Amino acid sequence: MKNSNISQKAGFFILFLCMFITLFFLGVLLYFIISKGINAISWEFLTSAPSGGMTEGGVAPAIVGTIYLTFGAIVFSLPLGLACAIYLTEYTPDNLVTNILRISINNLAGVPSVVFGLFGLAVFVKYLGFGVSILSGSLTLGILILPGIISASREALTSIPQSFREASLALGATRWQTIRKIVLPASLPGILTGVILSIGRAAGETAPILFTAAVFYMKGYPNSVFSEAMALPYHIYGLMMEGTFPEKQSQIAYGCALILLLMVLLISAIAIYFRQRQRRIYNGK
Amino acid sequence: MKQKIKEEIYRCIFAVLAFSSLVFLVGITLTLLTQGLPLFREVSFMNFLAGTDWYPTYDPPDFGALPLIASSAFVTLGAMFVCVPLGIGSALYMNEIAGYRQKSFLKPLVEILAGIPSVIYGFFGMVAVAPLIQRIFNLPTGLTALTGSLVLGIMATPTVASLAEDALSFVPNSFREASLAVGANRWQTLVKVVMPSAGSGISTAVILGISRAIGETMTVLMVTGGSAVIPRSFFQPVRPMTSTIASEMGEAVFGQLHYNSLFALGLVLFFTTLFFNIIAEYISSRYRLKLGMGR
Amino acid sequence: MENEVEISVSDLSFYYGKTKALKNISMDIYRNRVTAIIGPSGCGKSTFIRLFNRMNDLVPGTRAEGRINIGGLDILGTGVDVVELRRRVGMVFQKPNPFPKSIFRNVSYGLEVKNVKDKIYIEEMVEEALKNAALYEEIKDRLNDSALMLSGGQQQRLCIARCLAVKPEVILFDEPCASLDPVSTKKIEDLITELKKDYTIVIVTHNMQQAARVSDYTAFLYFGELVEYGISEKLFTVPADSRTEEYLSGKFG
Numbered sequence: 001m002k003n004s005n006i007s008q009k010a011g012f013f014i015l016f017l018c019m020f021i022t023l024f025f026l027g028v029l030l031y032f033i034i035s036k037g038i039n040a041i042s043w044e045f046l047t048s049a050p051s052g053g054m055t056e057g058g059v060a061p062a063i064v065g066t067i068y069l070t071f072g073a074i075v076f077s078l079p080l081g082l083a084c085a086i087y088l089t090e091y092t093p094d095n096l097v098t099n100i101l102r103i104s105i106n107n108l109a110g111v112p113s114v115v116f117g118l119f120g121l122a123v124f125v126k127y128l129g130f131g132v133s134i135l136s137g138s139l140t141l142g143i144l145i146l147p148g149i150i151s152a153s154r155e156a157l158t159s160i161p162q163s164f165r166e167a168s169l170a171l172g173a174t175r176w177q178t179i180r181k182i183v184l185p186a187s188l189p190g191i192l193t194g195v196i197l198s199i200g201r202a203a204g205e206t207a208p209i210l211f212t213a214a215v216f217y218m219k220g221y222p223n224s225v226f227s228e229a230m231a232l233p234y235h236i237y238g239l240m241m242e243g244t245f246p247e248k249q250s251q252i253a254y255g256c257a258l259i260l261l262l263m264v265l266l267i268s269a270i271a272i273y274f275r276q277r278q279r280r281i282y283n284g285k
Numbered sequence: 286m287k288q289k290i291k292e293e294i295y296r297c298i299f300a301v302l303a304f305s306s307l308v309f310l311v312g313i314t315l316t317l318l319t320q321g322l323p324l325f326r327e328v329s330f331m332n333f334l335a336g337t338d339w340y341p342t343y344d345p346p347d348f349g350a351l352p353l354i355a356s357s358a359f360v361t362l363g364a365m366f367v368c369v370p371l372g373i374g375s376a377l378y379m380n381e382i383a384g385y386r387q388k389s390f391l392k393p394l395v396e397i398l399a400g401i402p403s404v405i406y407g408f409f410g411m412v413a414v415a416p417l418i419q420r421i422f423n424l425p426t427g428l429t430a431l432t433g434s435l436v437l438g439i440m441a442t443p444t445v446a447s448l449a450e451d452a453l454s455f456v457p458n459s460f461r462e463a464s465l466a467v468g469a470n471r472w473q474t475l476v477k478v479v480m481p482s483a484g485s486g487i488s489t490a491v492i493l494g495i496s497r498a499i500g501e502t503m504t505v506l507m508v509t510g511g512s513a514v515i516p517r518s519f520f521q522p523v524r525p526m527t528s529t530i531a532s533e534m535g536e537a538v539f540g541q542l543h544y545n546s547l548f549a550l551g552l553v554l555f556f557t558t559l560f561f562n563i564i565a566e567y568i569s570s571r572y573r574l575k576l577g578m579g580r
Numbered sequence: 581m582e583n584e585v586e587i588s589v590s591d592l593s594f595y596y597g598k599t600k601a602l603k604n605i606s607m608d609i610y611r612n613r614v615t616a617i618i619g620p621s622g623c624g625k626s627t628f629i630r631l632f633n634r635m636n637d638l639v640p641g642t643r644a645e646g647r648i649n650i651g652g653l654d655i656l657g658t659g660v661d662v663v664e665l666r667r668r669v670g671m672v673f674q675k676p677n678p679f680p681k682s683i684f685r686n687v688s689y690g691l692e693v694k695n696v697k698d699k700i701y702i703e704e705m706v707e708e709a710l711k712n713a714a715l716y717e718e719i720k721d722r723l724n725d726s727a728l729m730l731s732g733g734q735q736q737r738l739c740i741a742r743c744l745a746v747k748p749e750v751i752l753f754d755e756p757c758a759s760l761d762p763v764s765t766k767k768i769e770d771l772i773t774e775l776k777k778d779y780t781i782v783i784v785t786h787n788m789q790q791a792a793r794v795s796d797y798t799a800f801l802y803f804g805e806l807v808e809y810g811i812s813e814k815l816f817t818v819p820a821d822s823r824t825e826e827y828l829s830g831k832f833g
């Protein structure tokens with residue numbers, strides 16, 4: 001009896017240690033970036049363009065570029081992903097086709113991000129001739145986040161009680177009316193959560209835009225979907241890897257990292273808060 | 286009648302759009318094949334996979350990818366030593382030890398951390414971990430396989446923890462109650478009942494973690510140093526496949542062998558991760574059946 | 581009053597995959613009468629009435645044989661407009677299932693999906709439906725409140741109103757009082773008695789007293805088989821089949 005109590009204590013302690021170390025590492029990372037990055041950030045840093053050969057000035061074009069790319073990705077993948085989720089949950093029973101689709105969604109989710117980059121380069125940049133542009137980058141990012149949007153939308157749609165659909169159909173509504181008037185409005189918060197999470201993911205990805213959209217420096221701001229763009233994550237990479245003045249540039253990189261980190265953390269915190277609330281509502285308050 | 290046609294049209298639109306992910310998956314495969322296979326007109330497949338020299342820009346060039354493949358494997362393996370114990374340990378802690386309140390705080394926190402972009406981990410690795418490693422082990426450079434493994438491991442931990450916790454939460458409470466009821470303590474219950482029944486779910490989490498680590502680009506690109514030699518120790522710089530693609534695509538010329546060779550690397554990456562994902566999928570579908578659930 | 585046949589079921593069988601859930605049922609259901617379907621759990625009551633508005637179409641891998649004739653139309657035929665059929669045959673479910681919308685929008689939903697645009701007409705119809713469902717007086721000042729704020733019994737009457745607004749010919753009730761308290765149950769029962777003046781009603785119930793109280797005719801289903809069907813009073817007092825008698829005396833089910 002005594003022995004087993006000791007082993008329980010030891011075991012629990014080891015598990016606690018694992019949790020602690022995990023959070024400790026991540027805590028250090030956050031602390032490091034926040035404490036060093038905060039000095040770099042100022043109003044000017046957020047609103048002006050780089051100057052002095054990337055050693056001075058701000059990162060506004062990179063912020064703007066990231067927003068464009070992310071927005072484009074969502075515009076492309078939200079309708080596709082939502083349509084796919086609707087088809088899978090509302091129209092088809094479980095059969096071979098749904099299974100094939102489900103498997104391909106799961107596998108698409110597992111494709112490394114740099115491979116998406118290769119695909120975007122070969123298809124959008126070269127084959128379709130969009131060049132290195134916001135359009136190419138958005139499409140590539142859009143495909144990358146598509147599986148996430150589909151899964152989140154499916155989860156939201158399946159959480160709508162079947163009884164709503166039955167009631168609507170029994171009143172003589174068609175399938176589409178039921179989806180549009182009952183199912184979609186009720187699942188909107190859940191879908192939104194998925195979309196927000198995907199925004200966070202798209203904003204932080206670097207590898208897919210490496211060859212499809214991003215440049216380290218450009219004059220002015222992008223003025224069409226065919227322009228190249230600067231982007232925050234790529235800017236961090238560029239400052240660290242291609243920089244010629246490591247001292248000054250790593251300061252800017254700290255600032256960029258902090259902005260990106262805050263953007264992504266804030267976005268995912270909002271989404272996860274939404275989701276927790278949603279789950280609580282459906283699990284009977 | 287008009288309404289019926291309208292319904293049919295909507296149905297068709299959804300059906301067509303639903304196939305997008307399949308189209309993209311097939312499209313990615315085809316693209317990698319058409320852009321990657323031309324390499325093998327000049328370089329034999331064996332020489333590519335087993336060749337030990339990667340000098341794509343020399344004249345004549347060498348396309349031996351073994352150092353890159355080995356580096357990927359090496360760094361991934363190292364990362365596993367970090368993220369498997371920490372991830373599973375954290376998952377067990379969250380699911381079995383932490384109370385309801387603690388868990389409803391920890392789980393979202395871990396999920397949020399899993400969403401930190403990889404470029405930030407890479408940056409952190411460069412400015413914080415690498416100098417530390419260099420100093421501790423007295424190395425010429427801090428950008429080594431060890432640094433890559435560590436940072437990649439830290440980065441993958443929240444993902445593994447979150448997935449493993451999902452698997453644990455599928456274990457019905459009745460299993461635990463049955464064990465506790467016959468006098469086992471919580472630790473015995475955890476080791477003898479919970480772990481075995483969540484085993485395949487946890488291994489799915491680990492396999493997905495491996496797959497993610499292999500495909501991770503920015504972190505290894507920024508912290509592993511980048512020398513294309515077969516790794517012999519953790520204290521030397523290495524050059525995984527992903528970082529090779531990312532760093533060399535800029536200088537590769539469209540349609541030339543170097544360009545093709547990077548797609549061929551992409552092909553190796555793609556099929557490796559696909560392989561792991563399919564295994565994970567297979568195990569997890571059996572796991573769910575075992576616990577008596579639908580998909 | 582003469583008995584007119586509203587629904588005529590002949591040689592009806594139904595399969596969930598390979599299992600035969602309904603076995604060669606034939607019966608006539610009369611206009612402006614309340615017909616109760618009773619039987620032990622899992623005997624196929626829900627399956628049976630869900631055929632009348634083709635709700636079972638939603639379950640994959642199912643198949644029906646035989647015929648159900650409603651108002652001269654074989655509703656199991658392939659060319660049947662299911663949407664149109666469901667407007668003629670309304671349904672109220674076991675658990676109240678109002679939509680997460682306002683009370684008004686719940687009741688007007690059936691008209692909305694019928695593409696009725698006339699606002700004044702819709703308002704009149706909603707009011708009439710709520711009155712007929714004996715709910716209007718209680719909620720007339722809160723038509724724009726969420727339907728989820730109502731009590732269970734009120735929600736169920738709202739579901740009835742929602743169904744009435746479409747002006748169906750037949751209303752199917754699948755254990756409408758199963759999740760309600762006795763007072764709400766009484767209200768629904770009174771309502772059903774009231775509604776049969778204008779509608780043909782089929783009600784599934786587990787509650788034998790309820791069947792005896794509200795119905796004119798009763799059918800006893802047992803393992804997918806129609807064991808006995810006739811005037812309620814007779815069926816409950818002098819059942820013809822020994823299985824009915826055993827069921828009524830509580831020997832099983």
Ligand SMILES: Nc1ncnc2c1ncn2[C@@H]1O[C@H](COP(=O)(O)OP(=O)(O)OP(=O)(O)O)[C@@H](O)[C@H]1O
Pocket residue numbers: 596601619620621622623624625626627628639
């Ligand atoms: N979706 C389904 N798939 C397969 N079998 C089903 C399905 N729905 C019902 N069944 C089976 O058909 C039979 C009849 O079910 P039904 O729901 O009609 O019974 P019921 O009389 O309404 O029972 P209850 O009084 O419990 O509501 C049961 O044996 C049930 O297991």
Ligand SMILES: [Mg+2]
Pocket residue numbers: 625626627754
């Ligand atoms: Mg039933």
